[in-house]
Amino acid sequence: MSPIMSLAQSMNLNWLTGFQEYCRVLQRPSGAPSRENAREKAWLLLNSAFSQYLRFHSSRMGSVSREDLEDIAADKSLDLIRRIELLAWEPTERSPSEITGYLSKVARNGLVDRLRELGRWVEVATEDQPEWDPDLTVLEASYDPRIPPDSPSSRLERKEFTDALRGCAEELEPRSRIIWFLRVLCQHSSKEIATHPQVSIRASHVDVILHRARQALQECMRGKGCEPSDMPAGTFVELWESCRLDDALATSRVRK
């Protein structure tokens, strides 16, 4: 296996390694430092994994609403966190494929339960069909990080635009910047933005701040000779890095 391929595979499993590390922290005695942080990070990872597996299974078994999927993922994640802390489930001792297989099964069962509630589940003679337990290679398709060549002119154009937009965005107040990012780039509604831990204001206030942020960015970008609507590929990554949304995990905690 080439070094690049092995790097790709190792990156694919990084989240499992991180998850196991958080679980080790959770299994320490209560009151251990950084326990709350580990709990929240583990919960987010589980949620993300469950969301993926639920999408996979619902494409085969029957679809439910996005809100139902979110509820299933959130409930199952919480349930597993509790079990980890009670030592009823010890992923630290499991292989990656055992963990993902288990999560996939839990997700599938959660989906089946919900479909039953909705009256959309057709009982089958035997459960546990093999094709319901995709292995790691199906769920986590290999990633080849070989980068396709990029022309010098498009690289330059992108760099100029992203530098300008990043500069303009960084002139906004941090909360205004995050509100703008969540609306324009993540397409979140005002209600969703309002309850984000880094925002925490009323939905109507979101609209007002967003309007002002858009105006400010448009003026700033035009001042730099750029039209904000002409966002080239690669802009999202730059702005995501500048917003530092993940930094909130360093400050947000399990709410009492």
Place this chain on the structure above:
Amino acid sequence: MSDPSNKGHAKPEAPESGKHLTEGVCRALLNDLLSSAEKKIVLTHISSCQRCETAFKDRVAERERLRSSFALRHGSAGDLSISRLQAQSDERRSSVRVIESLRSLWDYMQEGTRRLRIGYALGAVAVAALLLILLWPDRDGGEDASLRWLPVTPGGLQVRDAEETVESEAVAAGMAAYANREVETAIDLLRETSASGRLETLRRIYLASALAQTERYSEAARLLKSVRPQTLPDPWGSESLWTLYVSLRESGQQTAADSLLRLLCLERGEVGDRARRVQRR
């Protein structure tokens, strides 16, 4: 298939799924579980691959939606639970009500006089007293020398020809935040906008009050001096003067504060009583 340039070694086969971001890598990136070198490789790829950028954007949106929608909570008994977060009630209707109240607030402030006359005064005093009793935010219960909150009346004043402009919406939203003691939000909203005429006066006095509540006294004093609170009807006029007094005092402008306090001691009503109690100390 062998590659002649590889001296007989088989060229690695591209994986069946192609050369794109996987869920696992995306998850690791979003949760800061990649090394710097790995992160650089991944981000460089995403920047130049539209398909992966779209997928990454979806995952970022999903993750931030999760953080907006749920909160882990720790009960007093140590039990863990999650709750679905909901935005505070749709402010659209209450914003409209507050805008309407802005409209009528000014007329009320102008129609009421600072020195009430008997007859008309009795009715106006009754109305004002009723409004204050019903609508005055909870007192902070502090000492006489401390700040007071301005009242925000959600019902019934009309500003002539007021339009529901973004500016009036911003002022209304700022006042709604102020009424809920969300002071920093009120400051953000009121500071980021500017209006004209009556709306601007309202904006300034509420912004000044909010600034003073967060101990930004110099700025509060500057704002209040620009609107001449003594021209406003009570309670806004007298309470804004009181805010000005506290702001001057706390920002080290003692001479000006003392001078204002002496003037306030000549006032009737609550602010006058408060000023006299402070001066007696």
